[in-house]
Each structure stands twice: as C-alpha cells, then as structure tokens.
Amino acid sequence: MTVRRATPADRPAIRDIARRSLETSYSLSPQAITSAVEEWYGEDRLAETLEDDDRLLLVIEIDEQVVGFSESTLEETVVFEESQNSQQKAMLLWLHVDPAYRGEGVGTELFERTRDRLHDQGASSVQGRVLAENTEGNSFFGKYGFTKVGRREIDIDGRTHVENIYIETPSGMQELALDDGTTVYVNRDESDRGSLAAFHTVYADEAGTDRYGYYCGSCDQLANAMDAMGRIECDSCGNSRKPTRWDAAYM
Numbered sequence: 001m002t003v004r005r006a007t008p009a010d011r012p013a014i015r016d017i018a019r020r021s022l023e024t025s026y027s028l029s030p031q032a033i034t035s036a037v038e039e040w041y042g043e044d045r046l047a048e049t050l051e052d053d054d055r056l057l058l059v060i061e062i063d064e065q066v067v068g069f070s071e072s073t074l075e076e077t078v079v080f081e082e083s084q085n086s087q088q089k090a091m092l093l094w095l096h097v098d099p100a101y102r103g104e105g106v107g108t109e110l111f112e113r114t115r116d117r118l119h120d121q122g123a124s125s126v127q128g129r130v131l132a133e134n135t136e137g138n139s140f141f142g143k144y145g146f147t148k149v150g151r152r153e154i155d156i157d158g159r160t161h162v163e164n165i166y167i168e169t170p171s172g173m174q175e176l177a178l179d180d181g182t183t184v185y186v187n188r189d190e191s192d193r194g195s196l197a198a199f200h201t202v203y204a205d206e207a208g209t210d211r212y213g214y215y216c217g218s219c220d221q222l223a224n225a226m227d228a229m230g231r232i233e234c235d236s237c238g239n240s241r242k243p244t245r246w247d248a249a250y251m
Contacts, residue, residue: 001106003113006057006069008050013066014059015041021096025134032157040094056090056117060097060110068097068106070114074121089220090123095137111144115168124220125168132162141166149197149217167197167217173206176215178222186215192232196239199223199232214241 006014018041022033039045049055049071056072071094092114097107118126128146130137131154141148146166154163174186185206191198197218204210214223219237233240 001109002061003058003110004061006050006059008047010059010066010069011041011043011046014046014057014069017066017069017096017098018094020099024099025136026131027133028156032159035157056114056121058110058114058117060106060113062101062106067101068095068110070095070110072114072118072126074118074123090118090121090126092118092126092128107140111140127168128166129163130166132164138164147198173203173208175206176202184212191217192241194218194232194234194239194241196237199234199239199241 015037019033019037022028022036026033028036046057049057054074056070056074058070058072059066060068070092073091073093075089075091092111095107095111095114097110115126127149128141130141132138132151138148146168148164149167150165152163152165153160155161174188176184176186178184185203185208187201187203187208190201190208192201192214193199194216197216199214200217202212202215202222204212214232215221216223216234216237216239218239219234221234221236223232223234223239231241
C-alpha cells in the first residue's frame, strides 16, 4: 500500500470512491449522495482543495489503483492572546475506503499515515468528524483513542444530519509555558467533563501536587475562573463545567 498526496489526475477516482463509500456506510437517498458528492468533490471544489496549503488530501493505492482517500484541514489557533502564541490544530473531515477493499487494513493504514502527516505539519492535536448514523466510523475513532467531545448539525441535500466530533486524546503530564515565563503542567489523564470538551487539571509542579487551574480541551486555553459553586467557564469558547461541589483547592 502506498499513501501519497492527491493530484488532479486522482479526481475521478476520489469522486467514485466517495460515492460508493457513502452508499455503503449511510442510509442516504441516491439524490442526497449525488448532491453531496457534487458539493464536496466537484471539479472546482477539488481544484481548490488541491491548491490550498491548509488542506491535506491523501490517497492510498494498491497496485497503482486508488482505493481510498482522506481529507483534512489545518488551522492556526491563538493559545495566549497577549503574546499571540499559536499552534496548529487539525480536523480529519473524511476518510473513505472503496467498499471492495474494506477489512484489509486499508482504512487503518490511511488513518495512521494521515495522522502522522498532520503531526509532521505541526498539528498539536487532531479532531475527527463522522455522521452519527455511521456506526463503523464512530467505532473506528474510539478504537484509536479518540474521545467524543460534541456534535453538530449539518445539511445534506436539504435534510439535517447529526455529526459527531472526536478529538485525539493525549496522555500524561505535558508542559505549558505561560506568557510570564512560568511553566505549568497539564495532566491529560485527569479531567472533568465540559459542555464542549474536557477540562484538564493544570498543576504548578510536574509532580502534580500544587494545583494551578484548568485547561480547556475545546480551544486550548487556560480556564482558571471558578465560582463559589464550582462552575468553570472558558472565556474564549464558552466551554463550561457544571457546579459540582465547593473545593477551595481549585481556586
């Protein structure tokens, strides 16, 4: 199996695979599938995607035949507004495999190579999206350590569908440099559920004995504000944790 960047010559294969993959994985009408393929993978749209430096379109080949593709985006997000420090976040939008080649490790190889390429391009985290009705796709993200953090509604041919959002789950204690030169430590294995994504506990020391605050997993910002009832809300994205109990150690 060979994974490489897509070229203009791959456009017919990409549209064909997308169509057959959607027919197999989703209970969409033929008209909805045709409309989706034309909207997402029409000639003009694919030409824009191939020329966009912030988009990554990879194909996987077996015996020089394209049997799958993935589409991802990279976007820059500000971590600390005062210093304009930023980082790259990636979104895996679609991963389609020709139904005739499923069960042969094609999807796994394409997924792993896509994730590696996104990290190589500077992505600090990878998110994924999959329609809620795609049981196989949702299980796929869970298999590779992604956590479901939210959902949204999308329109396909005039009908509303629910799309689940997953995020790659890092583990362990990770250093975080603040604007004043201080280093704190985000414990990715210790978190509380938020409305959009998890809040990870932040410590002032690597040993994890001196609690500093929280880190919002939705927008990658510190969220230190907590009210007397234990409610946390991120000022940047609105992610919130419901009140639990009073604990002065969190302040």
